[in-house]
Amino acid sequence: MWATLGIVIVAILIIMAEVPSLIKNKAKRELWVFSVLFVIGVGLSIARGLNVSIPNPLDVLIIVYKPLIDLLTSLLHS
Structure with missing residues (x-):
């Protein structure tokens, strides 16, 4: 509560x-641009202040590229 107010x-x-x-x-x-980035930043800061779990952006990249990495690994190890 106090973190959000601050x-x-x-x-x-x-x-x-x-x-x-x-x-x-x-x-x-x-x-x-300032407004959009500022709203995103303030929203994420409030979420962190309320101890909401925020996913790491790298997780999305891992989900997208994991099948490709697995395919290339299997082709190179054959």
Whole structure:
């Protein structure tokens, strides 16, 4: 609970520091990229603060490439 509140407070402070300059410079693309990455980062941080198990991105690559690795290994060891 306290971790989530702390993350939200820090996120609000970062938004207050960064977003006005992006709006002032009319940097719409940068604002969109900042917003998307920031929401993902804050969401993951809150999940970690609540002890939610977050899968490792490398696990997805292992699942995708494991059949190919097994095939190549079997071909090379034959």
